[in-house]
Amino acid sequence: MISPVMQQDAINRKAWRSWGARRWFRILSDWTDPGEAAAVASVADMVRDEPILDVGVGGGRTVPLLRRVSDDYQAIDYMQEMVDLCSRNHPDVRVRQMDARDLSAYADNSFGLIVFSFNGIDAVDYPGRQAILREFARVLRPGGRLIFSSHNMEGPSYRETLTRFLQVPRWSNNPLRFGFNVARIVVNLPLAAINYRRNSRLNHEFDGYAVRVCAAHKFGIVIVYTELEHQRRELAEFGFETDAVYGNLDDQPLAAGQPLHDVMWFHFVARKP
Ligand SMILES: C[S@@+](CC[C@H](N)C(=O)[O-])C[C@H]1O[C@@H](n2cnc3c(N)ncnc32)[C@H](O)[C@@H]1O
Numbered sequence: 001m002i003s004p005v006m007q008q009d010a011i012n013r014k015a016w017r018s019w020g021a022r023r024w025f026r027i028l029s030d031w032t033d034p035g036e037a038a039a040v041a042s043v044a045d046m047v048r049d050e051p052i053l054d055v056g057v058g059g060g061r062t063v064p065l066l067r068r069v070s071d072d073y074q075a076i077d078y079m080q081e082m083v084d085l086c087s088r089n090h091p092d093v094r095v096r097q098m099d100a101r102d103l104s105a106y107a108d109n110s111f112g113l114i115v116f117s118f119n120g121i122d123a124v125d126y127p128g129r130q131a132i133l134r135e136f137a138r139v140l141r142p143g144g145r146l147i148f149s150s151h152n153m154e155g156p157s158y159r160e161t162l163t164r165f166l167q168v169p170r171w172s173n174n175p176l177r178f179g180f181n182v183a184r185i186v187v188n189l190p191l192a193a194i195n196y197r198r199n200s201r202l203n204h205e206f207d208g209y210a211v212r213v214c215a216a217h218k219f220g221i222v223i224v225y226t227e228l229e230h231q232r233r234e235l236a237e238f239g240f241e242t243d244a245v246y247g248n249l250d251d252q253p254l255a256a257g258q259p260l261h262d263v264m265w266f267h268f269v270a271r272k273p
Helices: 004-017 019-027 034-044 062-067 080-089 126-139 175-202 228-237
Strands: 052-055 073-077 094-097 111-116 140-152 209-214 221-226 241-247 265-271
Touching: 004 019, 004 080, 004 126, 004 175, 004 221, 019 080, 034 140, 034 241, 034 265, 052 062, 062 073, 062 111, 073 080, 080 094, 111 126, 126 140, 126 228, 175 209, 175 221, 221 228, 228 241, 228 265
Parallel strands: 052 073, 052 111, 073 094, 111 140, 140 221
Antiparallel strands: 140 265, 209 221, 241 265
8 A cells, every 4th residue: 555655745746747837837936925025035134145955946936036145056856847847947057856855965054045935845745844854954054044835724725625616707708718717617626626535535634733635736736734833843853943934925924923814824934053
């Protein structure tokens, strides 16, 4: 029998490999949200011109955004398809195929800043996530910063079900546009239903985090959702201090006791002491 961990990896790789995902990653170019921009701005002056490792680079959305901080920039992704896509989009950038769970190609204390953006770490199974944090703690220099985003277990994405795909098609006076809106629902709903049913089998809640099918890619990915305090504690276990946590909704760090029900995901800004 295939273990749930292997299944999660296989399911997510299939989703990244899909035509839709590659097309999407090819055209993305800006910050995902104000919280991401603020998280990077909060560390920019502390790691200016230092080596940056951009993990899970996808099509290279973050390449120009992070090169504003330092030109000493390199990226990795474990999917060769993404490495090729990023290299095509940014021919002057060093991109290597590498799994973040094993960064043995890099010496200890190599980087001033490591970024794993757009909740990429959530797609990795939980033991893999811990291996990644251990590797980040090793290859980051003392005083270096780590930024990554992760889905909020109390947030709207965690509550999403198939009803998300049960929409009335958006009206348009342009018959072609309206036909497209109808076709999109007719095609997406059965695909989402099949994925939802199949991938929900991996849903499981643990103490402080959960593994659950996510509506992105038509319920085609299974990801880790975390509670804010759980992730803070886990970062501390791997030797990090959390400087700040931003939500996706605005550019202000989350305050203690702030309601988190509308926050889709967090941007953690952590430091290796
Ligand atoms: C949601 S995409 C984000 C892409 C890009 N960082 C962005 O923000 O547009 C997640 C990316 O992480 C990569 N990824 C997932 N697990 C990985 C791992 N263990 N090691 C390296 N890359 C990984 C996937 O192949 C995918 O390209």
